[in-house]
Amino acid sequence: MTAFRELSATLTTIEREDPRLCAFLDVWRDEALARLPEAARLPLAGMPFAVKGRAGIRSYAARRLIAAGGVPVGSTSVPGPGTHWKTWGLGTHGRTVNPWRPDRTPGGSSAGSAVAVAAGLVPLATGSDGAGSVRIPAAWCGVFGLKTTNGLLPSPDRSGLASAGVLTRTAADAQTYLRCVLDGYEPAAAELPLTAAHSPDLGFADVDPEVAAVVRGAVRRLVTAGVVRLAEGGCALLDPGAAWQAVRDGRTEPRPDETRRENDRRLDAFFAGTPLLLTPVTPNRPHGHDGPGGLLSTSLTWAFNLSGHPAASVPAGFTPDGCPVGLQLVARRGADAQLLAMARAVEEALGPVRL
Structure with a gap:
C-alpha cells in the first residue's frame, strides 16, 4: 500500500468508526494530506499517528515523529472538564467507549489514544503518564503501552511525575517511537530466560x-x-x-x-x-x-x-x-x-x- 493509500484508508476508517468510539477530538484530514508528499520521503514514510489531546501536537514526541516523516491525523480524547477522576475520555461525539466493552471506560487519561490503537484506527498514538495514564488505558484496551523513564524525554509537568509515553499494537511497534524520539537509541536484545x-x-x-x-x-x-x-x-x-x-x-x-x-x-x-x-x-x-x-x-x-x-x-x-x-x-x-x-x-x- 502506498503512503497515500495508507493515509487515505486511515482517515476513512476514522470517519466511519469514530462516531461509535469517540476516540478523537479533532481529525486533521486536509492538513494530513498536505503533509504527506514531504513526509513520504522521510524514514517513517508518511506513517499516520495520533496525538494525545489538543496540546499533543506541540509535544516533543510529536515534533520528533513529524520530523521523521510521521503524519499526525488528529488529537485524541482526554477527560472532560469538571471530572476529578481521569480514567475516561470525552471525544467530539461523546464519551469514549472501550472497544471490548462499550459499557465500560477505556481508562485514561490517554483514553482516546488507547482506543484509536485498539480499534485499528492508527498504528501509534502518543500519551503521557503521570500516575498510570498510558499504562491503565493500554491495559484496559488490550494494547501495548510504555511509560518512559522520568526525565528521559522533555515533559511540561513541573512536578516531575509525568513522563512521555506511547500506545501501540505491539512492543515491536513501540521501538519505532523510541527510535524517533530518543537520540542515540539502540535496540537491545533480551537474554532468555x-x-x-x-x-x-x-x-x-x-x-x-x-x-x-x-x-x-x-x-x-x-x-x-x-x-x-x-x-x-x-x-x-x-x-x-x-x-x-x-x-x-x-x-x-x-x-x-x-x-x-x-x-x-x-x-x-x-x-x-x-x-x-x-x-x-x-x-x-x-x-x-x-x-x-x-x-x-x-x-x-x-x-x-x-x-x-x-x-x-x-x-x-x-x-x-x-x-x-x-x-x-x-x-x-x-x-x-x-x-x-x-x-x-x-x-x-x-x-x-x-x-
Missing part, C-alpha cells in the same frame, strides 16, 4: 481476584515457555498514594517524603539483583462510565511515577466477563531499550491475546 519477580499486589494493593488470576496465569505461561525464571521473593512497597499527592500538590511533608525515600531504597535494592518486576497494571477491571466509585485504578502504577522507573503494559488476557487485563513490566531507570526487548519476548511468548 528473563530473571523476574512477580508481585501480585506490591505488598499493599487490594487486587480483584479475577484480575490477579489472569496475571498469575500469564506469568505461569511465561515460566513454562522458558521466557521467565522467577527469582526468590517479590517486591513489597509502602502505599505511595499520599506521597504522590504531596508531590503533585508541591507539598513537603515528613511522612510522605519518608515513604518516597523508603520505596526508592527498596526498589534500588530490588533492581540491584533482579532486572524485571511483574505486576498487574491495575487492581481492578474497567469500570462503568459513571465513575470508579471507591476503586483506585492507579494503586499499582503511580509508585513508578514517583520513583521514575520505566514501565510497560502488555496484554495478559481477559477476565471472565470480557474485560482486558494488563501485565505490568518494570525495569531499572534508564533501561527503556532493555524494557522494550523484554516486553517483546514476553509478548511473543504469550501470543495474541484473544477473548
Whole structure:
C-alpha cells in the first residue's frame, strides 16, 4: 500500500468508526494530506499517528515523529472538564467507549489514544503518564503501552511525575517511537530466560481476584515457555498514594517524603539483583462510565511515577466477563531499550491475546 493509500484508508476508517468510539477530538484530514508528499520521503514514510489531546501536537514526541516523516491525523480524547477522576475520555461525539466493552471506560487519561490503537484506527498514538495514564488505558484496551523513564524525554509537568509515553499494537511497534524520539537509541536484545519477580499486589494493593488470576496465569505461561525464571521473593512497597499527592500538590511533608525515600531504597535494592518486576497494571477491571466509585485504578502504577522507573503494559488476557487485563513490566531507570526487548519476548511468548 502506498503512503497515500495508507493515509487515505486511515482517515476513512476514522470517519466511519469514530462516531461509535469517540476516540478523537479533532481529525486533521486536509492538513494530513498536505503533509504527506514531504513526509513520504522521510524514514517513517508518511506513517499516520495520533496525538494525545489538543496540546499533543506541540509535544516533543510529536515534533520528533513529524520530523521523521510521521503524519499526525488528529488529537485524541482526554477527560472532560469538571471530572476529578481521569480514567475516561470525552471525544467530539461523546464519551469514549472501550472497544471490548462499550459499557465500560477505556481508562485514561490517554483514553482516546488507547482506543484509536485498539480499534485499528492508527498504528501509534502518543500519551503521557503521570500516575498510570498510558499504562491503565493500554491495559484496559488490550494494547501495548510504555511509560518512559522520568526525565528521559522533555515533559511540561513541573512536578516531575509525568513522563512521555506511547500506545501501540505491539512492543515491536513501540521501538519505532523510541527510535524517533530518543537520540542515540539502540535496540537491545533480551537474554532468555528473563530473571523476574512477580508481585501480585506490591505488598499493599487490594487486587480483584479475577484480575490477579489472569496475571498469575500469564506469568505461569511465561515460566513454562522458558521466557521467565522467577527469582526468590517479590517486591513489597509502602502505599505511595499520599506521597504522590504531596508531590503533585508541591507539598513537603515528613511522612510522605519518608515513604518516597523508603520505596526508592527498596526498589534500588530490588533492581540491584533482579532486572524485571511483574505486576498487574491495575487492581481492578474497567469500570462503568459513571465513575470508579471507591476503586483506585492507579494503586499499582503511580509508585513508578514517583520513583521514575520505566514501565510497560502488555496484554495478559481477559477476565471472565470480557474485560482486558494488563501485565505490568518494570525495569531499572534508564533501561527503556532493555524494557522494550523484554516486553517483546514476553509478548511473543504469550501470543495474541484473544477473548
